[in-house]
Amino acid sequence: MEKVSICRGCGRTINSDFVFCPWCGSVAESGEYLDDAFDAAFDKAGALQHVATESRIERMSDELGELEKALSSLISSGR
Numbered sequence: 001m002e003k004v005s006i007c008r009g010c011g012r013t014i015n016s017d018f019v020f021c022p023w024c025g026s027v028a029e030s031g032e033y034l035d036d037a038f039d040a041a042f043d044k045a046g047a048l049q050h051v052a053t054e055s056r057i058e059r060m061s062d063e064l065g066e067l068e069k070a071l072s073s074l075i076s077s078g079r
């Protein structure tokens with residue numbers, strides 16, 4: 001079975017025997033095979049998701065703070 005690598009220039013899959021990418025002509029990285037590229041992509045996606053979760057939590061805590069302020073002003077101005 002032939003090994004396939006991913007072009008750094010255009011991101012297309014190319015036969016890893018190729019020295020140059022037939023699509024965009026940039027030099028093909030040898031040794032970077034499809035599995036590695038997938039692993040890297042998943043790692044990146046995981047990191048992005050982590051950041052997204054953190055910012056979501058941050059925003060939620062901001063909203064909670066606002067809610068708390070609103071509630072306490074409601075209580076202090078209460079009957």
Ligand SMILES: [Zn+2]
Pocket residue numbers: 007008009010011012021022023024025026
């Ligand atoms: Zn290319």
